[in-house]
Amino acid sequence: MNFKFKTSVASAVTFALMASTAFAGTLVINTDTSDPAPKAAFEQLIKDFEAENSDITVKWNLFDHEGYKTSIRNFLTADAPDLANWYAGNRMLPYVNAGLFEPVDDVWASAGLNDTLASASASMTIDGKKWGVPYTYYNWGVYYRKDIFENLGIGIPKTWDDFKAAGATLNANGVKPITIGSKYLWTAGGVFDYMNLRTNGYDFHMALTKGEVSWTDDRVKATFANWKELVDAGFFIDNHAALSWQEALAPMVQGDAAMYVMGNFAVAPLREAGLSDDQLGFFQFPQINPNIDMAEEAPTDTIHIPANAKNKVDAKKFLAFLGRADVQTKINATLGQLPINKNSSVSDDKFLQAGMSMLSSTTGGIAQFFDRDAPAEMAQAGMEGFQEFMVKPERLEAILKRLEKVRTRVYK
Amino acid sequence: MINMNSYFKKNKLKIAPWLFMAPGLLMFITYVIWPIAGSINISFYDWDGLGEKTWIGMGNYVELFDDEAFYKSLKNNFIWLILYMLAVPIGLFMALFLNQSVRGIRIYKSMFFFPFVISQVVVGLVFSWFYDPNFGLLNIVIEFFGGTGIAILADERYVTYGIIAAGLWPQTAYCMILYLTGLNAVDSEQIEAGRLDNAKGWKMLWYIILPQLKPATFIAIVVTVIGALRSFDMVSIMTAGGPWGSSRVLAYYMYEKSFSEYGFRMGYGAAIAVILFLIMMVYITFFLLKMYRDEKAN
Numbered sequence: 001m002n003f004k005f006k007t008s009v010a011s012a013v014t015f016a017l018m019a020s021t022a023f024a025g026t027l028v029i030n031t032d033t034s035d036p037a038p039k040a041a042f043e044q045l046i047k048d049f050e051a052e053n054s055d056i057t058v059k060w061n062l063f064d065h066e067g068y069k070t071s072i073r074n075f076l077t078a079d080a081p082d083l084a085n086w087y088a089g090n091r092m093l094p095y096v097n098a099g100l101f102e103p104v105d106d107v108w109a110s111a112g113l114n115d116t117l118a119s120a121s122a123s124m125t126i127d128g129k130k131w132g133v134p135y136t137y138y139n140w141g142v143y144y145r146k147d148i149f150e151n152l153g154i155g156i157p158k159t160w161d162d163f164k165a166a167g168a169t170l171n172a173n174g175v176k177p178i179t180i181g182s183k184y185l186w187t188a189g190g191v192f193d194y195m196n197l198r199t200n201g202y203d204f205h206m207a208l209t210k211g212e213v214s215w216t217d218d219r220v221k222a223t224f225a226n227w228k229e230l231v232d233a234g235f236f237i238d239n240h241a242a243l244s245w246q247e248a249l250a251p252m253v254q255g256d257a258a259m260y261v262m263g264n265f266a267v268a269p270l271r272e273a274g275l276s277d278d279q280l281g282f283f284q285f286p287q288i289n290p291n292i293d294m295a296e297e298a299p300t301d302t303i304h305i306p307a308n309a310k311n312k313v314d315a316k317k318f319l320a321f322l323g324r325a326d327v328q329t330k331i332n333a334t335l336g337q338l339p340i341n342k343n344s345s346v347s348d349d350k351f352l353q354a355g356m357s358m359l360s361s362t363t364g365g366i367a368q369f370f371d372r373d374a375p376a377e378m379a380q381a382g383m384e385g386f387q388e389f390m391v392k393p394e395r396l397e398a399i400l401k402r403l404e405k406v407r408t409r410v411y412k
Numbered sequence: 413m414i415n416m417n418s419y420f421k422k423n424k425l426k427i428a429p430w431l432f433m434a435p436g437l438l439m440f441i442t443y444v445i446w447p448i449a450g451s452i453n454i455s456f457y458d459w460d461g462l463g464e465k466t467w468i469g470m471g472n473y474v475e476l477f478d479d480e481a482f483y484k485s486l487k488n489n490f491i492w493l494i495l496y497m498l499a500v501p502i503g504l505f506m507a508l509f510l511n512q513s514v515r516g517i518r519i520y521k522s523m524f525f526f527p528f529v530i531s532q533v534v535v536g537l538v539f540s541w542f543y544d545p546n547f548g549l550l551n552i553v554i555e556f557f558g559g560t561g562i563a564i565l566a567d568e569r570y571v572t573y574g575i576i577a578a579g580l581w582p583q584t585a586y587c588m589i590l591y592l593t594g595l596n597a598v599d600s601e602q603i604e605a606g607r608l609d610n611a612k613g614w615k616m617l618w619y620i621i622l623p624q625l626k627p628a629t630f631i632a633i634v635v636t637v638i639g640a641l642r643s644f645d646m647v648s649i650m651t652a653g654g655p656w657g658s659s660r661v662l663a664y665y666m667y668e669k670s671f672s673e674y675g676f677r678m679g680y681g682a683a684i685a686v687i688l689f690l691i692m693m694v695y696i697t698f699f700l701l702k703m704y705r706d707e708k709a710n
Contacts, residue, residue: 069673073461094676098462183654239545239563241655250546371674380674388656391566402480409475 027314028081030061032068037268041334048330049321056314076100080308082315088123088134088300089372090209090379095304096126102305102312103129104319111320116341120300123368132304133319135328138264138337139355140190140297140369145258146281148175156283160198160226163286167235170258177235179257181248182390185383189370191227191261192386193297198288199223202295202365209373211411215403224400226288228393241387249273261285263299267351268336282354295364299372300340381406448689455682461670465679472683481657482684485665488572489641489691492661495576496583496640500632503587504625508617510588511595521592528585536649539578540565565651568658575646575659583639587632594628595621630702637695641688662688 033042039062046058061081063071072084076095086092095101108114108130114121120134149156149166152173157163167177182188196205200219207213208220230236237257240248246269251257253273260266270280287294303322305315321327328339333347338356346356359366371379385399420427455472457465476482510521527535542549543564551561564574598621606620622629644663647653653660653668660668662684668674670681 239566242563242566376674
């Protein structure tokens with residue numbers, strides 16, 4: 001509480017300063033890219049933009065990652081910057097509905113983004129308009145300890161049976177199959193997404209997150225039945241509800257757990273913790289229902305123009321710049337993520353390459369993430385239910401009923 | 413002008429207190445009364461905090477009374493209220509223990525007071541490490557004595573008690589300091605007199621010391637009740653309300669519904685705040701009545 005209060009005071013001060021110095025030719029950007037790699041990527045991006053547009057001075061306000069999620073509401077209404085980063089899909093819906101973001105279809109048209117960023121076009125569109133420019137995305141999948149798998153003679157699991165067998169072997173040798181830290185809930189959302197995408201496919205998953213299907217539907221129950229097989233077989237580490245996703249990296253680094261269902265951003269901290277590329281591997285989440293096309297999860301990060309921005313002309317220049325192939329190549333090389341622009345090139349990191357080839361050959365569809373596909377309230381209730389299910393699978397009936405109650409209220 | 417002056421002169425005794433109170437009253441109305449009215453007002457709307465408000469009357473309250481999570485938070489609030497009270501007797505005994513003149517007693521006193529000085533956030537962090545299932549001291553000790561480790565903060569049965577235990581640490585220190593100052597004012601002649609009449613130990617404490625500590629006890633209870641009802645920091649830092657919402661209290665639930673990452677329901681949050689306010693009001697009324705009666709008696 002105290003901490004949050006301090007950050008909000010600090011940001012209030014920043015805004016006060018900002019307001020007094022903003023004039024034509026100044027471009028104010030707010031971002032939450034405070035982790036080392038994203039911070040370096042944005043420093044470079046802004047420098048390059050200024051070099052090309054010598055008449056524009058960029059003023060960059062860097063926010064703490066968690067604090068940003070709450071402060072964005074204040075600054076979009078009270079004292080808006082000219083640009084702000086955020087996420088695609090339903091995460092931007094409240095701000096779009098409240099008229100706090102500016103549609104940028106003209107940038108998409110004039111910079112040719114409708115063609116080059118076509119893959120992310122759907123997740124940027126609400127009410128037929130584009131509300132920002134995506135600059136990066138990353139794949140999800142299973143990151144695993146290659147050395148442990150090799151020692152125990154486990155091959156990369158392709159099917160559901162392989163996967164369960166691999167887990168049984170790991171468990172028999174005293175290694176927990178999957179590490180997860182569900183204290184902040186969203187990690188459980190990632191596991192659910194994959195279980196549901198593999199059991200029922202992309203279209204059903206999207207219908208569910210859009211509120212068109214009941215949570216007590218038999219198909220949802222089938223997803224949970226598959227998930228329960230993993231829970232009952234002791235696939236997940238104990239006490240995961242007490243751990244954050246970073247804390248859950250430790251068992252994997254120490255060799256107490258062998259797999260992590262995660263986004264590509266987990267690679268950097270795992271490498272930092274001392275795992276070499278010989279120890280760390282990646283595979284696609286295995287197939288469950290062979291009749292279902294494999295769909296993947298790849299969240300997109302975006303930049304938007306607030307409706308109350310003062311310098312929209314230069315902001316649009318910046319967005320056009322951000323959409324360019326060479327710019328996206330460069331920023332994603334630093335971020336360690338994938339560019340959206342189809343003419344960009346991906347750095348030759350083995351995990352990025354693996355993710356890229358997986359996503360480009362995906363036939364089933366690409367989901368954003370549970371909390372970006374479902375509206376905020378459904379997302380929270382859902383992920384809380386997933387966490388409870390993973391610890392108390394016998395309560396499934398009650399959990400689904402509760403989620404159904406939330407669904408009937410949220411999607412009116 | 414002259415009239416005004418004479419009016420003021422005639423009614424000086426009536427007007428002066430209001431003048432002196434004016435700055436305080438103004439602050440109180442702006443920062444306390446007005447926001448309370450604002451919250452009550454918002455609780456009748458469906459509002460995401462950004463767009464248009466829609467009047468839904470008692471809609472938020474109807475939903476609230478059909479919300480499992482609300483009852484869970486309410487129940488936790490009552491557990492907090494009851495167990496947090498332990499801070500008062502423990503604080504008293506620590507104060508009695510420390511109320512002696514030994515060399516270096518000031519250092520010991522300040523050590524005992526230390527947890528109240530550090531931020532609640534830090535206390536929360538320290539205790540979550542203490543409870544950590546993998547490297548936490550608690551589990552190391554339990555396993556040393558042959559028990560099996562428990563992840564207190566991941567177990568819905570223990571989590572609230574675990575957080576309360578963490579909260580008691582600074583709160584006990586606070587009660588202790590209140591009693592220590594109270595003990596300074598205890599009349600030594602009465603103790604002498606009691607001793608002559610053969611009062612010792614518990615009887616001395618109960619009949620001679622405690623009655624003199626009544627003001628300190630009163631304040632200790634009031635601050636502890638209020639502390640229990642606004643227990644937000646600890647819950648937020650240690651569990652974020654989890655696992656699956658089983659350690660939520662009303663204050664945290666309100667925050668979660670209205671301001672957190674996924675919370676866009678200002679009206680619903682405000683309705684929770686109003687309920688919390690009504691519960692607090694019981695104690696505030698009791699407190700004010702008691703003050704009023706004491707003042708009158710004097």
